[in-house]
Amino acid sequence: MSNLDDPKSNHQHVESTPTEPTAPPVADVENQANSATAPPTSGFGFGGAAAIVQRWRREDLIKKAALALRVLALIFSLLAFIIMASNKHGDWKNFDRYDEYRYLLAIAILSTLYSLAQALRHVHELSTGRHLIQVQQRTSGLFDFFGDQIMAYLLISAASAAIPLTNNMREGVDNIFTDSSAAAISMGFFAFVSLALLAMISGYKISTQSYI
Secondary structure (H helix, E strand, O other), X not given: OOOOOOHHHHHHHHHOOOOOOOOOOHHHHHHHHHHHHOOOOXXXXXXXXXHHHHHHHHHHHHHHXXXXXXXXXXXXXXXXXXXXXXXXXXXXXXXXXXXXXXXXXXHHHHXXXXXXXXXXXXXXXXXXXXXXXXXXXXXXXXXXXXXXXXXXXXXXHHXXXXXHHHHHHHHHOOOHHXXXXXXXXXXXXXXXXXXXXXXXXXXXXXXXXXXX
């Protein structure tokens, strides 16, 4: 009997017929077309914009904190100057009879003038967005950094010179003269802390400054 009469052979012949390829899903074709026509994305996207906005906010916060510290330094320096200048109660209870107190008064005056000038400059920059003196940003940052450090050093040196004298006086007698001297020294120390923090902020701004 031939293979044509054999049903098994016919069944195998039918099963071996190749199947036609199926068309890809419509959704896949559309996705491929969209991906082919979409413009290439660059590395600067929403992440880069968010980083820039966050940097602007951080810089604005640092500027406001620096201005607040400069106002505090101005207030403390002015109080140290006023308290020491008015510390005159006759005889040995006059501040100008002691070199340490005269030195503290001189540094308090210098710190008051410096803090006032810096506070006015920062207020102008925050309100107008422009520098009061047209210099490079790095030069302005270096001036703040070294100026704050120098004034902080002078204040702590003046306070350190006046503390032993005041302590010796208070061991023998405690009166309004020694209390006023101690108050002036305390104001000078607080001004030193404010300027020391400002020096740290100025150093941070210099280290994170862009040179582009």
